[in-house]
Amino acid sequence: xxxxxxxxxxxxxxxxxxxxxxxxxxxxxxxxxxxxxxxxxxxxxxxxxxxxxxxxxxxxxxxxxxxxxxxxxxxxxxxxxxxxxxxxxxxxxxxxxxxxxxxxxxxxxxxxxxxxxxxxxxxxxxxxxxxxxxxxxxxx
Numbered sequence: 001x002x003x004x005x006x007x008x009x010x011x012x013x014x015x016x017x018x019x020x021x022x023x024x025x026x027x028x029x030x031x032x033x034x035x036x037x038x039x040x041x042x043x044x045x046x047x048x049x050x051x052x053x054x055x056x057x058x059x060x061x062x063x064x065x066x067x068x069x070x071x072x073x074x075x076x077x078x079x080x081x082x083x084x085x086x087x088x089x090x091x092x093x094x095x096x097x098x099x100x101x102x103x104x105x106x107x108x109x110x111x112x113x114x115x116x117x118x119x120x121x122x123x124x125x126x127x128x129x130x131x132x133x134x135x136x137x138x139x140x
Contacts, residue, residue: 015096021084022092030084038080097133104130 025033049055061069079102086095104126110116 018087018092018096022087025084025088030088031081033088034077034080034084037084038077094137094139097136101130101133 021033021037028036083095083099086099107118107122107126111118
């Protein structure tokens with residue numbers, strides 16, 4: 001599978017995640033809903049790693065990789081807590097575009113932190129995504 005197909009599938013599943021979550025949190029505290037969701041993700045992903053036979057490579061993971069995987073987990077947890085709270089109190093069609101401004105922020109951070117080259121086309125696309133999210137968020 002190519003990165004492009006995997007990215008499209010990620011987007012499809014992320015869209016269903018938002019819709020299913022909005023329905024599921026109707027009568028549930030958003031933090032509890034995040035904890036429930038995270039528990040299922042934990043079991044699911046460890047099961048996949050075990051099925052693939054990759055658990056034996058855990059001792060080979062460097063301290064640097066551990067550090068950044070842990071930081072990524074903390075950032076993911078914070079993102080999910082705020083996302084579920086926003087989804088609980090807001091409209092999915094407005095919350096999700098603002099949440100997806102993470103795309104724009106990732107482009108900016110990739111340029112600053114990872115020193116990735118940001119072309120004029122990418123910068124223009126990021127600007128259009130930002131404008132689109134703002135227009136959607138303030139739509140009546």
